[in-house]
Structures are given as C-alpha cells and as structure tokens.
Amino acid sequence: MDSEDDMHDANDVESQDDFYSGDTGVASDYDDGGGYEEEEEDDGDYCFGDHESDDSEDITSHRQQQNYTILGEVDICQRQDDDISMVSTVLSISRVGASILLRHYNWSVSKVHDAWFADEESVRRTVGLLEKPVNRPLNAGELTCGICFENYPRNRMNSASCGHQFCNACWRGYIGTSINDGPGCLMLRCPDPSCGAAIGQDMINLLATDEDKEKYNRYLLRSYIEDNKKTKWCPAPGCEFAVEFAAGDGSYDVSCTCSYNFCWNCTEEAHRPVDCSTVSKWILKNSAESENMNWILANSKPCPKCKRPIEKNQGCMHITCSPPCKFEFCWLCLGAWSDHGERTGGFYSCNRYETAKQEGVYDEAERRREMAKNSLERYTHYYERWATNQASRQKALSDLQQMQTVQLEKLSDKQSQPESQLKFITEAWLQIVECRRVLKWTYAYGYYLPEHETAKKQFFEYLQGEAEAGLERLHKCAEKELQVFLDAETPSKDFNEFRTKLAGLTSVTRNYFENLVRALENGLEDVNQGSCSKTPGGKSGKNKGGKTKDGGGSKSGLDDPSCWSCRCSPANPRSKKTCGQCNGHRP
Amino acid sequence: MANSNLPRRIIKETQRLLSEPAPGISASPSEDNMRYFNVMILGPTQSPYEGGVFKLELFLPEEYPMAAPKVRFLTKIYHPNIDKLGRICLDILKDKWSPALQIRTVLLSIQALLSAPNPDDPLSDNIAKHWKTNEAEAVETAKEWTRLYASGA
Numbered sequence: 001m002d003s004e005d006d007m008h009d010a011n012d013v014e015s016q017d018d019f020y021s022g023d024t025g026v027a028s029d030y031d032d033g034g035g036y037e038e039e040e041e042d043d044g045d046y047c048f049g050d051h052e053s054d055d056s057e058d059i060t061s062h063r064q065q066q067n068y069t070i071l072g073e074v075d076i077c078q079r080q081d082d083d084i085s086m087v088s089t090v091l092s093i094s095r096v097g098a099s100i101l102l103r104h105y106n107w108s109v110s111k112v113h114d115a116w117f118a119d120e121e122s123v124r125r126t127v128g129l130l131e132k133p134v135n136r137p138l139n140a141g142e143l144t145c146g147i148c149f150e151n152y153p154r155n156r157m158n159s160a161s162c163g164h165q166f167c168n169a170c171w172r173g174y175i176g177t178s179i180n181d182g183p184g185c186l187m188l189r190c191p192d193p194s195c196g197a198a199i200g201q202d203m204i205n206l207l208a209t210d211e212d213k214e215k216y217n218r219y220l221l222r223s224y225i226e227d228n229k230k231t232k233w234c235p236a237p238g239c240e241f242a243v244e245f246a247a248g249d250g251s252y253d254v255s256c257t258c259s260y261n262f263c264w265n266c267t268e269e270a271h272r273p274v275d276c277s278t279v280s281k282w283i284l285k286n287s288a289e290s291e292n293m294n295w296i297l298a299n300s301k302p303c304p305k306c307k308r309p310i311e312k313n314q315g316c317m318h319i320t321c322s323p324p325c326k327f328e329f330c331w332l333c334l335g336a337w338s339d340h341g342e343r344t345g346g347f348y349s350c351n352r353y354e355t356a357k358q359e360g361v362y363d364e365a366e367r368r369r370e371m372a373k374n375s376l377e378r379y380t381h382y383y384e385r386w387a388t389n390q391a392s393r394q395k396a397l398s399d400l401q402q403m404q405t406v407q408l409e410k411l412s413d414k415q416s417q418p419e420s421q422l423k424f425i426t427e428a429w430l431q432i433v434e435c436r437r438v439l440k441w442t443y444a445y446g447y448y449l450p451e452h453e454t455a456k457k458q459f460f461e462y463l464q465g466e467a468e469a470g471l472e473r474l475h476k477c478a479e480k481e482l483q484v485f486l487d488a489e490t491p492s493k494d495f496n497e498f499r500t501k502l503a504g505l506t507s508v509t510r511n512y513f514e515n516l517v518r519a520l521e522n523g524l525e526d527v528n529q530g531s532c533s534k535t536p537g538g539k540s541g542k543n544k545g546g547k548t549k550d551g552g553g554s555k556s557g558l559d560d561p562s563c564w565s566c567r568c569s570p571a572n573p574r575s576k577k578t579c580g581q582c583n584g585h586r587p
Numbered sequence: 588m589a590n591s592n593l594p595r596r597i598i599k600e601t602q603r604l605l606s607e608p609a610p611g612i613s614a615s616p617s618e619d620n621m622r623y624f625n626v627m628i629l630g631p632t633q634s635p636y637e638g639g640v641f642k643l644e645l646f647l648p649e650e651y652p653m654a655a656p657k658v659r660f661l662t663k664i665y666h667p668n669i670d671k672l673g674r675i676c677l678d679i680l681k682d683k684w685s686p687a688l689q690i691r692t693v694l695l696s697i698q699a700l701l702s703a704p705n706p707d708d709p710l711s712d713n714i715a716k717h718w719k720t721n722e723a724e725a726v727e728t729a730k731e732w733t734r735l736y737a738s739g740a
Contacts, residue, residue: 147652147686149599166687174686177653191687193679 068264070257071231071242073221080224083109091116096200097129099220103186107228128189128198133163135195145170147191158207160190162197171207175199179212183219235267236260252276261437273520274441282444286383303327304334318476332385379447386443392475393436399479400429407486416491424503428478431506435471435513442467445520456527460520467516474505593621596652600690612694614645622647626658626694630737631702635729636664639737643673643697645690655684656693665725665732667706667715675700676710 071079086109087098098112104127105111115123124131137143142151147170157165166174170191178185188199204216225231225242234241234256241257245264252264253272261270263279271279303310305327310319318337321327328337403425412419442464449457482502485492519526601621604614611629616622626643630636642661648654658680660673668676679688679696709715717725 147596148594149596164687170686173653177650191685193683193685193688193692 067246068254069244069246070234071225071244072257073240076221076224076242080107080221083107087112093129094202096202100127100129100198100200103220103223103227107224125196128196130161130197133159133161134197135159135163135165135192137163137165147174158203160197160199160203162190162192162195164190164192164195164197166191168207171203172209175204175208176212179204179208179215179219183223185216186219186223232264232267234258234260235262270437271441271444272438273517274445275521278444278448279441281448282386285379301331301334304329304336318472332388382443382447386440389436389440389443393433393440396429396432396436396475400426400433403429411482411486414488414491415485415495417495424499424506425478425482428474428502428506431510432471432475432478435467435474435509438513438517439464439467439471442516442520456524459527460524463516463519467512470505470509470512474502474509477502477505597621597647604690609691609695609698611698612691614690614694622651624690628694628698628701630733631698634702635726636666636701636733636737639733641701641737645693647690652686652688655680655688656690658693658697663732663736665714665729666701667704667709667711667718668700670710674710676708 083102084095084098087093087102088095090113091098091101093101101112101116101123102109105115123129142153143157143165144151145157145167146164147166150167152167154165157167158171159165174191175185175188178188189195190197190199201216201220204213208216225233230246231242231244233239234243234254236256236258239256239258239260243254243256243264245254251272252266253261253270254264255261255270262268263270263276266276266279268276268279268283274282301310303321303325305321305325310321319329319331321329329335330337408419408422408425411417411422411425442460446457446460446464449460451457481498485495485498601616608614611631612626614624614626616624624645624647626645628641628643630639630641640662641664644659644661646657648657658675660669660675662673663671664673670676675697677696677700679685679693704718706715706718714725717728
C-alpha cells in the first residue's frame with residue numbers, strides 16, 4: 001500500500017487515456033469518455049460505458065473533483081489520534097508504543113501492520129519497544145545516577161521500559177537537550193549507550209519542562225505532516241494548513257484554503273501547463289539573472305511616441321498615453337496598438353521573438369558579434385513577458401479583492417442589480433487571474449521549446465498569441481468597460497448587454513485556456529503527427545463534448561492543425577492563407 | 588571562575604582518571620581550567636602507530652555531559668578518520684553521544700580507532716583513498732609519520 005506507487009499508477013492510467021484518445025482516435029467510446037469532464041459540472045448523473053469498468057474508473061471518473069483535502073490543525077490532530085488508536089487496537093500495544101511505531105514507519109498504518117505481522121521481534125528491536133526490562137537494579141535503598149554520579153533514593157529516579165535508572169534532573173536535561181536539538185527528539189533512546197529502548201511521549205510528559213513538552217508536541221504534529229508521504233504543508237508563508245493528496249487525477253495543482261495555488265509535486269506555485277523540471281530550471285535561471293533583469297526592466301517604459309516615462313498601473317497591455325499624446329500602444333512590444341487588433345487584419349503577434357527579429361528590431365549582425373548578449377536578449381524577451389504576466393496577475397488579484405469588498409456593492413447600488421446577479425464579474429476576474437498564471441508559464445514553456453522544432457514553435461506561438469489576444473479582450477472588458485458602469489450616475493440599459501459580453505468572453509477564454517493547457521501538456525504532439533491523419537472522433541471532438549456554443553469557436557485551431565482559426569471562423573482550410581470573411585491572416 | 592561550581596560528575600571522573608588510568612592512556616586536567624584536559628594516548632601495538640605517543644586536547648563544554656566533550660589530536664597523525672587539524676571523525680563525539688558515556692570511554696574509543704582505521708567513513712579524503720587503493724603503502728606512511736612526529740619527543 002505504498003501511496004506513491006498508487007499515485008503514479010493513477011497517472012499512468014490517466015496519460016494512457018489521453019494517449020489513446022488523442023492518438024488513435026478510438027472513435028466514439030472515448031469521445032463519450034472525454035465528454036464526462038464537462039458533464040460532471042452540469043449534471044452529475046453521467047455514467048461510464050462498460051469499457052471503463054476496470055479500476056481506472058474509480059480514479060478518473062471524478063477528474064474535476066478535488067483529489068486532495070485541506071487540513072487545519074484540529075483535523076491533523078484528529079487524524080493522528082485516529083491512526084494511533086488504530087495501531088494501538090490492532091497490535092494490542094499502548095498508545096505511546098503505537099505512536100513510536102507510526103513515527104518510525106512515516107505514519108503509514110499499513111506499513112506498521114505489514115512490518116509488525118511479518119516479524120514482530122525484529123520490529124520491536126529496531127524501534128526500541130522492549131517487552132521486558134533488560135536491567136533490574138538491586139533492591140538497594142539508593143542508586144547512583146549514571147549521568148551525574150550522584151546517589152538518589154529510588155523514588156527520585158526513573159527509567160524507560162529497559163530499566164536503566166537515571167535521576168529525574170538528568171532525565172530533564174537529557175530530554176531538554178534533545179528537544180532543543182530539533183525533531184530528532186521524536187526518536188529519542190535511553191541514555192545508556194548499549195541500550196536502544198525508545199523514550200516515548202509518556203516519559204516526556206512525566207519528566208520534561210512545560211516549555212519542552214510544548215515543543216515536543218509541535219514536532220510530533222509536524223512529523224505527522226512532514227514524514228507522511230501523503231501530506232505536505234501549504235508552502236505559502238505563514239499558512240498553517242496542510243494538504244493531504246490522494247491518488248488519482250493527472251493534475252498536481254492544489255488550491256489551499258489560504259487561496260494559494262501550488263503544485264503538489266514540486267511545491268512551487270501552480271504552473272500548469274509547464275512541467276516541474278522546466279519550472280525549476282526557469283526559477284534557477286531567473287534567480288541567476290534576476291539582478292540583470294531588474295536593471296533592464298525598470299518599472300517604467302518611455303512612451304514610444306512622446307518618450308515620457310509611463311508606469312503601468314493597470315492589468316491589460318493596451319496602454320494609452322496621457323493627453324496630449326494619447327498614443328495607444330502595446331506595453332509588451334511598444335508597437336502601435338492599431339497593429340494588434342483584428343480591425344487592421346493583423347494578428348496578435350507581440351509574443352513572437354522571431355517576428356521581431358525578422359522585422360529587424362534586433363540587428364542580426366550585431367547579435368552575431370555578441371552571442372552572449374544574444375542569449376540574454378532571448379531570455380529577456382521571455383522573462384519580460386513572464387514577469388509582466390506575473391505582475392498583471394498580482395494586479396488582477398488585488399482588483400478582484402477590491403471588486404469583492406467594495407466595487408460590487410457600489411455597482412449593485414448604481415445599476416440596481418442584486419449582488420447575486422453580479423457573480424459573473426467575480427467569475428471573470430477569477431478567470432483573468434488563472435489565465436495570467438497559465439500565460440505566464442507559457443513563456444517558460446516557449447523559452448525551453450527547442451529552436452529547431454520550427455513547426456512546433458510556430459504552432460505554439462500562434463496558440464499563445466491567440467490566448468494572449470483573447471485574454472486581453474477579457475481583461476479589458478472587465479477592467480475598462482466595467483468602469484463605465486461604476487462611474488455612471490443612473491442605471492444603464494446597456495448593463496445587460498455588458499453582462500452577456502463579459503460572461504461570454506469569460507466562457508470562451510476559459511475554454512481556450514483549458515485546451516491550451518491540455519495541448520501544451522501533451523507536448524503539442526499533434527504537430528508531429530502530421531496534420532490530416534486525425535479522425536473526427538479524436539481529441540478535438542473530446543474537448544467539445546457537451547459544451548456550449550461558445551466553446552467551439554476559437555479553439556479548433558488548437559485541436560486540429562489541418563485547419564486554422566481566426567476570430568470569425570473556427571475552421572479555415574489550411575490551403576487558404578487568409579480568412580474569406582475577416583481577411584485575417586493564417587499564422 | 589571556570590573551576591567554581593564544577594559539577595560533581597566532572598570531579599568524580601577526574602579523580603577516577605587519575606587514580607585508575609586506562610592502559611595506554613593518560614588524561615590530566617589543566618591547572619587553571621578543570622574542564623581542559625591534556626591527554627596522551629600510546630599507539631596501540633600491532634598498529635602503524637605502535638611506539639608513538641600522541642598528544643590530544645580534550646575540553647568539556649558547559650553542557651557536558653549532555654553535550655559531548657571536544658577532542659582533537661595535537662600530534663600530527665596519518666589516519667583516514669583524522670584530518671590535518673587533528674579533528675576526529677567518531678560517531679560518539681557527534682550524533683551518537685550519550686550522557687552515560689564518559690571521558691574514559693571516549694579516549695578508549697579513540698585508541699580503538701587507531702587500531703582499526705575506517706577508510707569507508709573518512710574525514711580526510713586523500714588519506715582514505717590512499718588507504719583503499721594501496722593499504723600497504725598507506726600503512727608505511729603512517730609508520731613514517733609516527734616515527735617523525737610521535738616518537739616521544
């Protein structure tokens with residue numbers, strides 16, 4: 001019953017699922033199987049077909065459900081207590097003994113049972129649980145303490161199960177020294193060098209100072225979380241919740257009650273779709289070069305037109321310089337914003353390093369002369385976008401909070417809407433926060449995407465660009481268009497229209513990002529498969545299953561490289577370079 | 588100062604070290620600090636250190652006996668578990684220390700370490716490597732060092 005093994009098994013099942021459904025397009029069976037995710041939210045009564053009757057059913061049938069539990073201190077104590085009771089009852093040993101055993105076997109009840117019933121004697125010897133004393137002092141009136149060499153009457157001396165007698169003062173010192181040395185005190189043994197008898201909590205309670213007892217109890221509680229393979233502390237500073245992670249689901253993302261999201265596997269902040277090793281590489285790189293970056297990326301940028309310094313104080317990338325300049329530009333590439341939207345028939349491209357390079361923004365010859373500078377430049381490109389999205393996310397988080405604490409109430413007043421009808425705004429902001437997080441990590445993904453995999457890179461940058469554009473639309477709508485209604489004096493008849501728009505954008509963006517995450521986690525393998533081999537029952541069908549019309553739109557370019565999508569048409573044939581309706585260019 | 592309020596245990600240990608010294612070992616407290624001991628260990632017979640007289644210093648920290656004594660070779664010695672500063676790699680001086688151990692047991696353990704070097708748990712990598720690749724030659728060097736630095740001078 002090794003929990004880790006269970007976990008990996010589950011993952012394997014998971015990834016195989018995806019592999020088969022995406023790869024061979026096993027037609028409708030898996031189509032249904034894919035649809036359940038969405039069904040789950042809407043109506044929970046979806047049933048599996050017979051083909052999933054093996055054990056993977058338990059594991060995967062509730063993919064959207066939490067496969068972890070957040071534990072407060074009371075829960076932790078309760079669980080620890082339950083485990084101790086269980087072992088104590090099953091093995092017919094004292095609770096103190098059960099606690100010592102559990103600590104030794106990393107709080108795995110099953111491991112304790114297995115080991116104990118395999119060879120009780122050897123387990124007893126290893127952990128120091130003696131059945132009878134090895135030392136029986138003579139019935140003398142006084143005994144000499146083996147530590148301070150003083151003589152004491154029997155009633156001022158004590159021993160563990162082994163019978164080695166030491167005076168109470170020396171015990172207190174011995175236990176205190178050990179407790180102040182750290183959590184090793186949980187494995188304390190009799191001071192006699194030839195004796196391995198365990199010193200349990202009963203001895204601590206009997207002999208230690210109150211302060212030391214308190215520390216010991218903290219260590220015991222911590223050990224239950226830290227030594228147990230199924231639990232970890234939430235890594236957020238000051239957070240005192242722990243997380244129990246159960247086998248299942250392919251995702252390691254955990255959302256703590258304190259609102260911090262982190263990856264169970266590496267305990268860094270949540271980083272889907274990027275894998276843990278990429279994250280650790282990226283973080284290492286950032287820490288190595290962050291000084292440089294801080295220097296390069298001051299908090300302000302000069303307006304590309306009037307050169308006045310501009311501090312970005314809002315989340316979205318569409319910047320309008322203050323009057324009289326009023327130049328509208330993109331914060332990331334400093335290009336005119338008019339080059340960005342679909343209005344001009346251009347497409348969102350400032351996420352592209354290659355494009356910028358081709359346009360001569362980076363001087364080719366200069367870069368060849370300075371290779372070092374080149375790699376820094378490339379890194380800067382990705383880091384800047386990573387960091388900007390990070391900052392944007394932080395801003396969105398505080399905006400969300402502000403929204404929940406102040407603005408919604410205000411809006412409710414002004415627009416005569418009950419607050420329950422304004423949930424769509426909170427949802428939009430939550431989506432923005434999540435999307436900024438995903439988008440941020442796609443830049444780490446992009447940085448490590450091999451240069452020579454040109455097709456993948458292009459496809460990736462297209463997806464990323466679309467994601468960025470979609471998110472910008474949503475962010476702008478939630479930030480700027482909402483402001484109008486907040487500033488209004490009287491209820492506006494346009495508010496319902498705004499509601500439909502924002503809710504629609506939220507939904508479209510959510511779908512797009514979910515698909516993006518899935519595609520990137522798949523390593524963009526569709527690109528390698530060649531574009532036309534897919535059957536309709538493949539992945540794209542799966543993702544659309546059971547979804548609203550919003551879902552279909554902008555994402556099919558993601559799923560099926562034989563087509564490409566623009567704003568208006570989900571599936572432009574690959575043979576055409578521009579969209580017949582909006583004149584949008586193929587990536 | 589340092590000698591005032593000397594714990595009874597240290598006084599008793601000192602008395603016993605002086606009255607019944609362990610074979611091949613002598614330890615006597617310094618006159619101005621009863622927690623500081625001058626130690627001499629004779630190289631054990633049938634070891635590369637045979638015939639040598641090794642000087643050590645031993646200090647009982649404030650926390651003694653809850654904390655281990657601090658011991659260091661003053662005489663230069665070629666041994667895989669002793670570095671060039673004389674520091675000793677011995678479990679009972681670190682995590683395996685127990686307050687039920689004594690100065691005597693510590694010194695006996697050090698004497699035993701001279702008889703049985705343990706190159707698998709080295710303090711000095713170079714010497715340990717020498718020991719493992721060419722034990723005969725390493726033993727020769729140890730004998731040479733004993734002659735050079737520990738010949739009773």
